Amino acid sequence: MKILIPSALHSYTGGARAEADGATLTEVLADLERRHPGIRFRMIDEQGRIRRHIRFFAGGSQVFDLGQPLDPTDELIIVQALSGG
Amino acid sequence: MAQHTVLLVATRKGAWLFHADAGRQHWRVDGPHFLGHSIHHLVLDPRDGRTLLAAAKTGHLGPTLFRSTDQGRSWQEATRPPAFDPAPAGQPGRTVDHSFWLTPGHACEPGVWYAGTSPQGLFRSEDGGNTWAPASTLNDDPQYRAWMGSAQDGTPDGPKLHSIIVDPRDPAHLYIAMSGGGVHESTDRGHSFRPLVGGLQVVDGFDPTDITFHDPHCVRQCPSQPDRLYQQNHCGIYRIDRPSDTWQRIGRNMPATVGDIGFPMVVHPRDADCAWVFPMDGTDVWPRTSPGGRPAVYGTRDAGASWQRLDQGLPAEQAWWTVKRQAMTADDHDPLGLYFGTCSGELWISRDEGRQWACLARHLPEIYALETARVAA
Numbered sequence: 001m002k003i004l005i006p007s008a009l010h011s012y013t014g015g016a017r018a019e020a021d022g023a024t025l026t027e028v029l030a031d032l033e034r035r036h037p038g039i040r041f042r043m044i045d046e047q048g049r050i051r052r053h054i055r056f057f058a059g060g061s062q063v064f065d066l067g068q069p070l071d072p073t074d075e076l077i078i079v080q081a082l083s084g085g
Numbered sequence: 086m087a088q089h090t091v092l093l094v095a096t097r098k099g100a101w102l103f104h105a106d107a108g109r110q111h112w113r114v115d116g117p118h119f120l121g122h123s124i125h126h127l128v129l130d131p132r133d134g135r136t137l138l139a140a141a142k143t144g145h146l147g148p149t150l151f152r153s154t155d156q157g158r159s160w161q162e163a164t165r166p167p168a169f170d171p172a173p174a175g176q177p178g179r180t181v182d183h184s185f186w187l188t189p190g191h192a193c194e195p196g197v198w199y200a201g202t203s204p205q206g207l208f209r210s211e212d213g214g215n216t217w218a219p220a221s222t223l224n225d226d227p228q229y230r231a232w233m234g235s236a237q238d239g240t241p242d243g244p245k246l247h248s249i250i251v252d253p254r255d256p257a258h259l260y261i262a263m264s265g266g267g268v269h270e271s272t273d274r275g276h277s278f279r280p281l282v283g284g285l286q287v288v289d290g291f292d293p294t295d296i297t298f299h300d301p302h303c304v305r306q307c308p309s310q311p312d313r314l315y316q317q318n319h320c321g322i323y324r325i326d327r328p329s330d331t332w333q334r335i336g337r338n339m340p341a342t343v344g345d346i347g348f349p350m351v352v353h354p355r356d357a358d359c360a361w362v363f364p365m366d367g368t369d370v371w372p373r374t375s376p377g378g379r380p381a382v383y384g385t386r387d388a389g390a391s392w393q394r395l396d397q398g399l400p401a402e403q404a405w406w407t408v409k410r411q412a413m414t415a416d417d418h419d420p421l422g423l424y425f426g427t428c429s430g431e432l433w434i435s436r437d438e439g440r441q442w443a444c445l446a447r448h449l450p451e452i453y454a455l456e457t458a459r460v461a462a
Contacts (some may be wrong), residue, residue: 004310023317038162042146046403053145080145 001028001072004033006080020076025056026066030077043078053078087462090416091156091160092424093137094432095124098450100139102157104460109422109436112445118157126186126411129156129458130213132195134184138201138214140184143395148183149335150200152214155298156460160433165216167200167208169224179204179224186411188249191256201246205233205263207275221275229278231265240264247410248304252311260304260314267299284332286320303410310357311357315389317350317362317410324360324389335389338366343376343383343394349413353421361395361415361439363408374405382413382423384439398442399433406431411454426452 003018010016013036020035022028023078033040043054050056056063057077058070070076092103092112101116118124122141130136136152139160150163172178178194179203190197190209200208200217209220222319223229233244245264252258259271261278268285269278282297287298300319307313312327322336322345336345346367353359361384366372375381381396413425423435430449435442 006145008143009182023112037164041166041168042149045147046170047172049180051145064371070227 002075003028003032004075004077006078008080009039009042009078012036012042021072022070024067024069025058025076028070029066032054040065055081074075086304088134088459089462090418091458091460092432092445093127093418093454093456093458094426094449095127095139095411095454096426096430096452097123097398100124100127101449103445109416109418109434110193114409114446115157118160118211119151123183125183125185125428126187126454126456128189128456129460130189130198130274131458132189132192134458134460136213138187138198140187142183146308148181148202150184150214150217152338154213161215163215163217164209165218167202167206167217169347170219179206181206181314182243182255184208185245186247186249188251191251192253194256199249199259201249201253201261203245204236204239205244205246206268207246207261209275214381216305221271222277223269229266233263234297236263236280238265238297248301250304250314252306253308254311260306260318262301264302264319265300266303267296268301272374281325282332283330283332284325284334285323286334286377287317288320289334305350305352305360307352307357308354308420313357313388315350315352315360317347319346319367320347322347322350322362324421332388335385338385338390339383339392340394343381344368345372348373348410349408349425350410351413351415351423354415354417355419356386359384359386359438360389361385361413361423363413365407372405373407378403380404380406382425382435382439382442395435395439396442397440398435410454412452414455414457416457422457424455424457426430428452 020031059074090105094101099117099120101260104113125140142148149166151160169179186201188199196213198210206224207221208217229281247263250260267282271278287293289299302317304316316323323332325332339345347365351361383392416422421438432446
């Protein structure tokens with residue numbers, strides 16, 4: 001599926017657009033990690049939780065559960081929730 | 086091979102390398118590196134003189150480490166940054182918020198590094214900082230976890246494991262400190278630790294026998310006399326001479342109007358009787374700024390029996406500086422150079438062991454950490 005990458009992660013993907021395959025968010029992120037090593041840990045912590053300022057959207061809805069099935073025709077949008085100064 | 090001194094500056098918004106000429110009069114500024122990243126520590130490996138490690142985090146992303154083997158001309162991200170082990174099913178696990186402290190391993194163990202994290206954890210790399218693994222039972226030990234407390238018990242930006250010290254005589258002999266959670270010693274390469282808090286005071290009303298209440302801010306070992314350590318603690322300045330297990334509060338000899346509260350601790354590489362601190366106001370609500378708005382370094386040349394105020398060249402009034410625990414250091418010149426960086430982004434240098442100070446840079450981001458190193462010219 002197509003993935004929109006936030007600017008803070010462009011150093012891994014080389015730009016705003018990336019692709020990865022998988023039936024769930026977990027699988028898509030695993031494939032994204034294979035293609036762009038190091039990117040997953042910046043978004044998902046070592047206990048398997050989505051980091052505090054990272055948001056995932058697919059099909060117009062926020063994805064809270066890494067196990068949620070994804071429609072491969074949707075675009076996965078990764079957002080860095082802004083905070084601080 | 087000709088060498089020069091480089092000052093490694095880690096800040097809340099990136100890192101800079103200040104390269105000195107032979108007299109430390111002129112400095113070539115290289116940076117910013119990692120603009121926008123919080124760099125908690127930037128350290129050069131003294132064993133090879135070229136490998137740099139940077140502990141990095143941005144506000145939005147998880148923590149990582151970057152490595153350079155060409156003095157910062159290019160950087161590679163660590164393949165496996167420090168991370169706690171996954172928790173057993175049904176139990177809450179901890180996550181590394183940021184790596185806070187980096188220490189190269191013993192000279193006889195090239196490629197070995199230690200990292201201290203927030204929240205408190207000790208990690209070890211054996212491949213020059215590329216991959217990291219938990220290094221100690223203290224990360225998950227129930228007693229140590231209790232001593233570490235919760236996020237509310239630590240410093241404002243998270244509880245930390247810091248001051249990782251590797252004994253130059255013995256790679257298995259380590260010290261670490263935790264804010265909060267006390268000072269600890271290991272004789273098995275950090276696999277296990279035991280407390281070393283005898284003589285240290287805690288905040289009035291609390292029990293000093295409870296390790297939880299101990300808050301060491303910075304511990305330094307004297308390279309010329311490794312049995313001597315100095316410590317700036319939340320509750321004073323201390324010295325210990327091993328094998329004694331009792332710290333002596335040498336901060337009692339500081340002027341009462343200044344007190345002995347602060348964050349950094351600096352020792353002389355060749356004279357174990359010399360050390361320096363940067364006092365801060367620890368009264369009432371703990372402003373943690375220079376007492377009276379008159380910043381000064383205080384130095385001792387008799388192991389803490391007496392202290393001298395060193396403020397020539399520093400602002401005489403209305404300078405409300407805060408200097409963090411990693412943000413003061415020394416070089417190895419003779420006379421020694423001293424450096425400190427403020428939370429307001431000023432970098433100051435003394436080329437004569439603190440007698441005279443000059444501003445080296447202004448307008449940097451909040452300075453987190455300073456280190457010096459010798460590199461090939």
